[in-house]
Amino acid sequence: MPATVEIAWLVVLLPLLGFAANGWLSFFRPNAKTAVSAIGVGVLLASFGVAIAVVTGLSGAAHDAPFIVELWSWMPVGDLQLDIAFQVDQLSALMLLVVTGVGSLIHIFSVGYMKTDEGYARYFAYLNLFVFFMLVLVLGSSFPVLFIGWEGVGLCSYLLIGFWYTDNANADAGKKAFIMNRIGDFGLMVAMFMIYRSTGSLDFGAVFDAAPTAFTVGGATVTLITLFLFLGCVGKSAQIPLYTWLPDAMAGPTPVSALIHAATMVTAGVYLVARSNVLFAMAPVSSAVVAGVGALTALFAATIALKQWDIKKVLAYSTVSQLGYMFMGVGLGAYASGVFHLMTHAFFKALLFLGSGSVIHAMHHAHHATHSKDDAQDMRNMGGLRGFMPWTAALMWIATLAIAGIPPLSGFFSKDGILAAAFARGHDAPIFMAMWVAGSAAALLTAFYMTRMMLYTFHGTNRTGVQERKHLHEAPWSMTGPLAVLAVLAIGGGLLNLPHIFPGAGWLEHWLEPVTAGSAAYWEAIHLEVGTEWALLGAATAVALAGIIAAVVLLKPAQLPRASEATEERGWQRVLRDKYYIDELYDALIVRPLVWLSRRVLWRSVDDGAIDGALVNGSAKLTKFLGWAGTQFQTGRVGTYILFFVVGALILIRAVMSQP
Amino acid sequence: MANALFWVFSAVSVVSAFLCVTRRDPVASALWLVLSMFSLAAIYVLLDAHFIAAVQIMVYAGAVMVLFLFVIMLLNLGASTSTDMVGWPGRVIAGGLGVLLVIELWAVRQLLPAGDLVLPAGEVARQTQQQGAVNFVAEPLFRDYLIPFEITGILLLAATAGAIVLAKRKL
Amino acid sequence: MLAPSLGVSAILFSIGVAGVLLRRNVIIIFMCVELMLNAVNLTFIALAQQLGPEGQVVVFFVMAVAAAEVAVGLAIIIAIYRHKESVDLRDFNLLKG
Numbered sequence: 001m002p003a004t005v006e007i008a009w010l011v012v013l014l015p016l017l018g019f020a021a022n023g024w025l026s027f028f029r030p031n032a033k034t035a036v037s038a039i040g041v042g043v044l045l046a047s048f049g050v051a052i053a054v055v056t057g058l059s060g061a062a063h064d065a066p067f068i069v070e071l072w073s074w075m076p077v078g079d080l081q082l083d084i085a086f087q088v089d090q091l092s093a094l095m096l097l098v099v100t101g102v103g104s105l106i107h108i109f110s111v112g113y114m115k116t117d118e119g120y121a122r123y124f125a126y127l128n129l130f131v132f133f134m135l136v137l138v139l140g141s142s143f144p145v146l147f148i149g150w151e152g153v154g155l156c157s158y159l160l161i162g163f164w165y166t167d168n169a170n171a172d173a174g175k176k177a178f179i180m181n182r183i184g185d186f187g188l189m190v191a192m193f194m195i196y197r198s199t200g201s202l203d204f205g206a207v208f209d210a211a212p213t214a215f216t217v218g219g220a221t222v223t224l225i226t227l228f229l230f231l232g233c234v235g236k237s238a239q240i241p242l243y244t245w246l247p248d249a250m251a252g253p254t255p256v257s258a259l260i261h262a263a264t265m266v267t268a269g270v271y272l273v274a275r276s277n278v279l280f281a282m283a284p285v286s287s288a289v290v291a292g293v294g295a296l297t298a299l300f301a302a303t304i305a306l307k308q309w310d311i312k313k314v315l316a317y318s319t320v321s322q323l324g325y326m327f328m329g330v331g332l333g334a335y336a337s338g339v340f341h342l343m344t345h346a347f348f349k350a351l352l353f354l355g356s357g358s359v360i361h362a363m364h365h366a367h368h369a370t371h372s373k374d375d376a377q378d379m380r381n382m383g384g385l386r387g388f389m390p391w392t393a394a395l396m397w398i399a400t401l402a403i404a405g406i407p408p409l410s411g412f413f414s415k416d417g418i419l420a421a422a423f424a425r426g427h428d429a430p431i432f433m434a435m436w437v438a439g440s441a442a443a444l445l446t447a448f449y450m451t452r453m454m455l456y457t458f459h460g461t462n463r464t465g466v467q468e469r470k471h472l473h474e475a476p477w478s479m480t481g482p483l484a485v486l487a488v489l490a491i492g493g494g495l496l497n498l499p500h501i502f503p504g505a506g507w508l509e510h511w512l513e514p515v516t517a518g519s520a521a522y523w524e525a526i527h528l529e530v531g532t533e534w535a536l537l538g539a540a541t542a543v544a545l546a547g548i549i550a551a552v553v554l555l556k557p558a559q560l561p562r563a564s565e566a567t568e569e570r571g572w573q574r575v576l577r578d579k580y581y582i583d584e585l586y587d588a589l590i591v592r593p594l595v596w597l598s599r600r601v602l603w604r605s606v607d608d609g610a611i612d613g614a615l616v617n618g619s620a621k622l623t624k625f626l627g628w629a630g631t632q633f634q635t636g637r638v639g640t641y642i643l644f645f646v647v648g649a650l651i652l653i654r655a656v657m658s659q660p
Numbered sequence: 661m662a663n664a665l666f667w668v669f670s671a672v673s674v675v676s677a678f679l680c681v682t683r684r685d686p687v688a689s690a691l692w693l694v695l696s697m698f699s700l701a702a703i704y705v706l707l708d709a710h711f712i713a714a715v716q717i718m719v720y721a722g723a724v725m726v727l728f729l730f731v732i733m734l735l736n737l738g739a740s741t742s743t744d745m746v747g748w749p750g751r752v753i754a755g756g757l758g759v760l761l762v763i764e765l766w767a768v769r770q771l772l773p774a775g776d777l778v779l780p781a782g783e784v785a786r787q788t789q790q791q792g793a794v795n796f797v798a799e800p801l802f803r804d805y806l807i808p809f810e811i812t813g814i815l816l817l818a819a820t821a822g823a824i825v826l827a828k829r830k831l
Numbered sequence: 832m833l834a835p836s837l838g839v840s841a842i843l844f845s846i847g848v849a850g851v852l853l854r855r856n857v858i859i860i861f862m863c864v865e866l867m868l869n870a871v872n873l874t875f876i877a878l879a880q881q882l883g884p885e886g887q888v889v890v891f892f893v894m895a896v897a898a899a900e901v902a903v904g905l906a907i908i909i910a911i912y913r914h915k916e917s918v919d920l921r922d923f924n925l926l927k928g
Contacts, residue, residue, distance in 0.1 A: 636927020639746075639855070639920050646757055646848055653764045666832055670839045677843050677866055681850035681859075689859050693866060696843075700869055703839075707832065709876045712887050716872075719894050724865065724901050731905045732858060735912055744855040744919065751853060758849035765841035769834070778881050797891060800884045805892075812895045819899030826906035829913070 001067050004057030008069045008088050011050045011096060012135045018043035018128035026121035033120050040124030041107045044131060048100040055093045066205065066514075068141050079200065087141035087204060091515040094339065094508075095138035095271055102263045102346050103131050105482035109354050110255040112478040113361055123163060123253065130156035134264050138271060142203040143192045146272070150188065150236065153265045154181040160260060161252040173248040180245040184235015188272075191228035194221065208278045208518050217282045217522060226279050226286035230293075233269030239297045239327060243320050244583050250312040254357030257312060262319050262353050263346035270326040270342050274335045274515070281333065281519030288431065291331025291422075295435040295442075298324030302445035306452070307576035309563065310377045311356045314453050318403065319349060321442055328435060329418035332425055333523035335516045336509035337417030340497045343508075344410035347493050348399040351486035355396040358475035358483070359385060359457060366468035374465070378563040379453065384462035388472040393458040395483045400454050402490045404447035405544040410493030412540065415443060417497060420536055424526045440543055447547025452555055460557030501533050666706050673699035684743045686732045690725055697721045708784045710793035836877035843870035855920045857908055861901070868897050 021039045025032055058067065066089035075082040086092075107127065114123050133156060137149025155178070162174030196202055198221055199210040215222035233239065238246040249261050260266070273280055273290060280287050298321045305317035322345050329338030362385070363376035374381050386393040402411035419439050426433030462469055474480070497508035528536070561567070569577050633644070676696035683689045697720050704713035745751065788796050801809055843866060850863030872890045879886025908918065915922050 634927075636924045637921065638923050638926070639852075642851055642860075643753070646761075646852060650757065650760055650764060653768060657764070657768060663832070666835065670835065674839065674842055674846070677846045680866065681846055681853065681863060686856060686858055689862060693862050696866065697869060700873060703836070703873065704876050707836065707876050707880050709879060709887050709890075712872075712876060712890050715891065715894060719898055720865075720869070724898055727901055727905060728858065728862060731909065734909065735858075735918065737856070737858065737918065744859070745853050746855060754849045754852035757852065758845040761848055762841050762845040765844065766838065769837060779883060784880050784883075796884055797887045801888050801891065805888055808892060812892055816895065816899050819902050823902040823906040826903065827909045 001069070002057035002061050004053040005061070005067050005088050006069060007050060008054050008067075008086050008139065009071060011047050011054060011100065012086070012132060012139060014043040014047040014050070015128045015132040015135065019125050019132060022121050022125035022128060026119070026125050030118070030121050033115070036121045036124050037111045040128055041104070041111060043128060044100065044104040044107045047131070047135075048097075048104045051093075051096045051100045054088060055097060058088055058090070058093050066141075068205070074144075080196065080202070082142065082144050082202065084145060085141040085203075086139040086145075088139070089515055090512050091271070091274060091339070092138050094343065094512070096135065098343055098346050099131065099134050099138060099264050102350050102486070103134075103259060105485055106255050106259045106263075106350060106354065109258075109357065109479050109482045110253075112476050113255055113357055114253060117253075119163065123160075126156055126159045126163070127256070127259070130160065130260060130265075134268075137268055141205070143195065143207075144202055146275075147185075147188060147192065150232070150268060151185065153260070153268065154178060154185070154236070157181070157249070157260050157265055160256040161249045163252050163256070167251075170251040173245075173251040177245040177249050180242045181235050184232040184242060187228040187231025187235070191225050191232065194225045194228065198222075198225070204275065208276075211278045211282060211518070215279075215282055218284055219282075222279055223283040223285050226276070226283045227289065229272060229276060229279070230286060230290055233272055233290075233327070234293070236272075237266045237269030237323050237327070238320050239269075239293050239324060240300060241582075243297065243301065244579075244586060246320055247313050247316040247579070250310070250316050254312065254353055254360060257316070258350045258353035258357070261316065262349035266319065266323055267326070267342045267346070270323070270330060270338055273327070273330040274339050277330070277335050277516050278518035280330070281522035284522075287331045287333065289331070291328045291435055292431070294324040294327030294329075294331055295422075295438040296324070297321065298328065298442040299438045299445070300324075302442045302449065304576055304579050305449040306445060307569070307573055309379055309566075309577075310375075311359065311379050311382075311453060311457060312353075312377055314379075314449060315349070315352055315356060318352075318446065318450065319345075321446065322349065322403070324442070325415060325418055325439065328439060329421060332418070332421040332432065332435075333519065334417060334421035334526060335519070336497065336506075336512045337414065337421060339512065340417055340508050341414035343496070344402070344414040344490070344493045347486050347489040348402040348409075348411055351399040351483055351490055352396060352403070354479070354483055354486070355392050355399065356457075358389065358392045358479050361475060361479070362389060362472050363464070363468075365473075366464060366471040369471040370465070370467045372465065372468060374468075375563055379456040380560055380563040380566055381464055382457045382462075383460045383464070383557060383560065384458070385472065386458040387462075388469075389458075389474045391474055391480050392483065393454075395480070395487045396458070397454060398487045399490055400450045404450055404548060405443055405540055406548075407537070407541055408494060410490055412544070413494035413498060415439075416499060416537060416540055419443075419540060420499065420528055420533065421526050423532070423536060424528050425524075428524070440539070443540065444543045444547045447544045448551045451548045451551035455551065455555055455557045456560060460560070463560065463562045465562075499533055499537070500528075501530055662706055666703065669699045669702040669706070672696075673703065682745075686737050687729065690728050690732065693728075694721050694725045697725070708788050710788065711797045833877050833881060836873060840870045840873040840877070843867075843873065857918045857920055857923070858905075860920065861904055861908070865897065865901065868893060 018039050022036055025036055025039075029035070061067070066087050068085050068087055070083055070085040072084050073081070074084045107124075110123070110127065114120055117123065130153060133149045133152030135149070137146055137153060140146035140149055158174040158178040160174075161177055162171040165171045165174075192202060195207055199207050199214045201207055201210070211222075235242045246261055246266070250257055252260075280290065301317045301321035301324065305314050305321065308314045308317060322341070326338045326341050326345070329335070329341060359382065360376050363382065366372075367374055367376055398409070402409040405412045405415045407413075419436055422432050422436035422439055426436050462472075464472065495504075495507075498505040500506060568574070575581070633640075635641075673696045676692045676699065680689045680692035680696060683692060697716060701713040701716040701721070704710075704716060746754070784796075791799070847863045847867035847870060850866065851860050854860055854863070872893055875886040875890045875893070877886075879890075911923065912918055
C-alpha cells in the first residue's frame with residue numbers, strides 16, 4: 001500500500017480534532033472567533049490536502065484493488081469480525097475529494113456568514129463533526145462502519161438544522177429530519193442483518209465477492225436486501241415518501257443547507273447504492289424500483305418548486321428533484337453517471353445555496369438596519385438585486401445554467417448520462433422510456449423554476465423597500481471567493497465524463513470501473529447509436545432553453561407584489577405552493593396516531609399503570625404487605641402466643657406421625 | 661369389676677375436668693379440678709400404681725391445689741359478674757383445636773412399643789404384690805435414677821427461694 | 832386397660848388445651864396447665880403397667896417439678912397483680928413492641 005494511502009485515517013482524524021478543539025472553545029472561550037475560524041477552516045483545508053495526497057497515491061499505485069487501511073478490531077463476536085477499517089478505492093476517493101473540497105469552501109464561506117452569531121464556536125464544532133462522520137461514511141470498508149458515519153451525519157444534521165434552537169420551529173425541523181432518517185435507518189439495519197445471514201460477513205469486499213454465489217439473480221433474498229437498503233436511502237436522501245424533512249431543514253443556517261442538504265449528506269444514499277452495485281445489479285426488480293422512485297421524485301419535487309416563494313425552499317425542492325435524477329441513474333445501472341451527477345450537483349447546488357446565503361445575508365442586514373419585520377428569504381421582497389450584488393448574481397447565473405442543463409456546463413453532461421441510459425433501456429422495457437419522459441419533463445420544469453428564482457431575486461425592480469435598499473450590498477470576498485471557485489467547477493466539471501461521441505469521453509466511468517465491474521455482468525451494456533446520442537443531446541438542450549425562455553416570457557417580475565401585500569393563491573397554484581398537502585397527510589395519518597398512542601397508551605397505561613404501578617410501586621407494596629403480615633404475629637399478647645404453641649404442636653405431632 | 665370402676669372414675673375425671681374449664685368462679689374451677697385429680701388417683705390404683713396414687717393425692721390435690729386456692733383468695737378473685745371466657749370466635753377455635761388434638765393423639769397410638777419390650781401381663785401387679793408398692797418405685801428411683809432425684813431436690817430448693825423472693829412486697 | 836387409659840388421657844389433655852385457649856383468667860389457665868400435666872401422668876402410668884417401673888419414676892419427677900413450677904408461677908402472678916391490679920391475660924402485654 002502506498003504510503004500516502006496509508007495515512008487515509010488522517011483525513012478523517014483532522015476534522016474530529018477540529019470538533020474537539022472547537023467544542024472546548026465553545027464552552028470555555030465562545031468569543032474567540034478568530035481561533036475558531038482558524039481551527040475550523042484549517043482542519044478542513046489540511047484534510048483536503050491529505051485527501052489529494054491519498055488520491056494521488058491511489059492513482060499511481062501499481063495494482064487497483066481497493067486498499068484497506070485497518071485501524072483496530074472493533075467487535076469480534078463468534079464468527080463475525082467487525083473492524084474499524086477504511087477502504088480507499090476509486091469511489092471513496094472521489095467522495096473524499098468532494099466532501100473535503102466542497103466542505104472547505106463552505107467552511108470558508110461560513111466565516112463571513114456566521115460572523116455575528118453567538119454560537120459561532122458551536123457552529124464550527126458541529127460542522128467539523130459532520131465532516132468527520134461523512135468521511136467515516138464514505139471511507140468505511142464495511143457496512144457497520146458506513147452505518148456509524150450514516151448515523152453520525154444524521155445526528156449532526158439534527159444539531160445543525162436546529163442550530164437556533166431557541167425557536168421551536170427550528171428544533172421541530174431538526175427532530176423531523178432525525179426521525180424520518182431513523183425510519184430509513186431501520187431499513188439499512190435489516191438489510192445488514194440479512195446480508196450477514198446470507199454471506200457471513202459485513203465487509204464490502206467479502207460481501208460483494210461472495211454475492212454471485214450467495215444469491216440467485218432476481219431471487220427473493222437479494223431483492224429484499226436491496227429494497228431495505230433503498231429504504232435507508234429513501235430516508236437519508238429524501239426521496240418519496242420520506243422527503244418532507246428536507247424542505248423543513250432549511251431552518252438551519254444556509255451554509256449548512258449547502259453542505260449537508262445539497263452536497264454531501266443527502267448524497268450518501270446514492271453512494272450506498274453505487275457501492276452496493278453488485279447487489280442491485282443482481283436484483284433487477286429493486287433497481288427498477290430505485291429508478292422509478294427516483295424519476296417520480298424528480299418530477300414531483302420539480303412541480304412543487306414552481307410555486308415556492310422562499311428562495312431556500314425552491315433550492316430544497318430542487319435538491320430533492322436532482323437526487324431523484326441520481327437515483328434514476330444508479331437504478332438504471334449507470335452507476336458512473338449517477339455518481340457524476342452527484343459530483344456536479346455538489347458544485348452547482350452548493351454554489352446556489354451559498355449564493356442565496358449571500359442574498360439572505362444582505363437582506364437580513366437591510367431589515368435589521370431598519371427594524372423591518374419582513375421575511376428576508378421571501379423572493380417577493382427581493383428583486384433587482386443584480387444592481388446591488390453583481391458578482392453573486394453572475395455566479396448564481398452560472399449555477400442556474402448548469403442545473404438547467406445548458407451545454408457545455410457540467411450539469412448538461414451529467415444529466416445527459418442519466419437520460420441517455422433511460423432512453424437506451426427504454427427500448428427493452430417501456431417503463432424506462434416513461435422514466436426518460438419524466439426526467440425530461442423534470443428538466444424542463446427545473447429550467448423554468450430556476451430561471452423564475454433568478455428573475456424574481458436579481459432582476460426587475462427592487463421590492464425590498466426604500467429605506468432597506470440603502471443597506472443592500474455585495475457580500476465580502478470571504479463569501480464570494482468560494483462561490484467563484486465553485487462556479488469554475490460547475491463550468492468545467494462536465495469534462496470529467498463526456499458522452500462517448502466526444503474524444504476523451506467517459507473518464508470518470510473508466511476511473512470507477514474497478515468499483516462497478518462486479519455489476520457489469522448483470523446489466524446489458526448501454527449502447528446508443530451516434531445519431532441517437534446527438535439527438536438526445538439536442539433534445540436536452542432544447543428542453544432547457546424552452547424552460548428558460550418560457551420563464552422569461554410568462555413570468556412578469558414587475559407585477560410581483562411584496563410578500564406582505566401578496567394575495568393568496570387559488571386552485572392548482574395553491575396546491576403546489578402547499579406541497580400537495582403531503583405534510584398534512586402525514587400528520588393526520590401517522591404523527592397524530594403515534595402521539596396519541598404514546599401519550600395515552602404507552603405513557604399512561606404502560607408506563608404509569610403497569611410499570612410504575614404494578615412493578616415498581618407494586619413490589620414495594622408487596623414488600624410492605626409482607627412486612628405488615630409478619631408483624632401481625634408479634635402481638636405481644638400472651639393469648640396469641642399460646643395459640644401459636646398449640647397449632648405448632650399439632651403440626652409437629654402430625655409430622656412425627658408421618659415418619660416411617 | 662375393675663373395668664367398671666375404671667370407666668366410672670374415667671367418666672368422673674373427664675366431666676370434672678370439663679366443668680373445671682368452664683366455670684365462671686375460680687374457686688369452683690379449682691374444686692372441680694381437685695375432684696378430677698382424685699378420680700385420677702383412683703385410676704392410678706386400678707393401674708397398679710398405688711404409691712403414685714397416694715403421692716398424687718398428697719402432693720397434687722393436697723398441696724398444689726391448696727396453693728391455688730390460697731392465691732385465689734389472696735387476690736380476692738370472687739365470682740365476677742361477667743365470664744372471663746373469650747368470645748365466640750375464640751370458643752370455636754379452641755373447640756376445634758381441642759377436637760383436632762384428640763384425634764391426633766388417638767392416632768399416635770399406633771406408635772406403641774414393639775412386643776419384646778412389653779412385660780408379660782400382670783407382671784407389674786405381681787411385683788407390686790411381692791415387693792410392696794413403695795419398693796416398686798423406690799428401687800429404680802434410688803438406684804438408677806439417683807442423680808435426677810438429687811437434682812430434683814435442688815430444684816425444689818430453688819423454687820422455694822424463688823417463690824419467696826418473687827412474692828415479697830419489699831425485698 | 833391400656834387403650835382406654837390412653838384415650839382418657841388424650842381427652843383430658845385436649846380439655847386442658849381448650850381451657851388454656853378459652854379462658855382469660857391467668858390463674859384458671861394455670862390450672863388447665865396442671866390438668867394437662869395430669870393427663871400426661873396418666874399416660875405414663877398406663878404405659879408403666881406394660882413396660883416397667885420407669886414410667887412411675889417419671890411421674891414422680893413430674894409431680895415434683897409441677898409442684899415447684901406452681902409455686903414459682905403463682906408467685907409471679909402475685910407480683911404482676913401487685914403492679915397491674917388484674918389477672919386478665921389481655922393485660923399481660925408488656926411484650927408488645
